[in-house]
Amino acid sequence: KQEVTQIPAALSVPEGENLVLNCSFTDSAIYNLQWFRQDPGKGLTSLLLIQSSQREQTSGRLNASLDKSSGRSTLYIAASQPGDSATYLCAVQGANDYKLSFGAGTTVTVRA
């Protein structure tokens, strides 16, 4: 069974600092890896999707890397803003069953 771990569980930084969120997974047989954002009381919003053949994806201030062989992904958020405060979830899609397995998330607080 795929196990997804996110470290740290919570993070508080001053505005303007860069954020680094880590995700690890146990089974490297993945189809893709996604990073989601979840605001309190809201559903999940997809931020970035990295195919298993790719090494990274970028969208604006967000950059996600994938090292499938070591079972790791990192989400970088440059020049953080208070509006970036949310919970960030990592999810891997299995290559055989296409099932999404989620980590528990990292809750980010950006202080103004």
Added chain:
Amino acid sequence: EAGVVQSPRYKIIEKKQPVAFWCNPISGHNTLYWYLQNLGQGPELLIRYENEEAVDDSQLPKDRFSAERLKGVDSTLKIQPAELGDSAVYLCASSLEGQGADTQYFGPGTRLTVL
């Protein structure tokens, strides 16, 4: 374009009572998912539909949970009877197809509290 719609947004019930959640996916999306999200955890899949067929319900506790997707559009998830441990957020998601690099679009969820 409207996103995934779920209702109700919040529900408080006494234990042993029945409860039902409704989901309307994005128009044209063939695949619909129900997830359970406990506090401080990531979502876990309960059931996946492709059109009106439940293709993966291995994680659905069938003694008390049931789901249906009549006509392959909207779906209902039911719990009968509810237990204290069922308190959680129930998320619905949809995607264009079930396989491949399809992004799943999530609804806002229904927060269930069982007293």
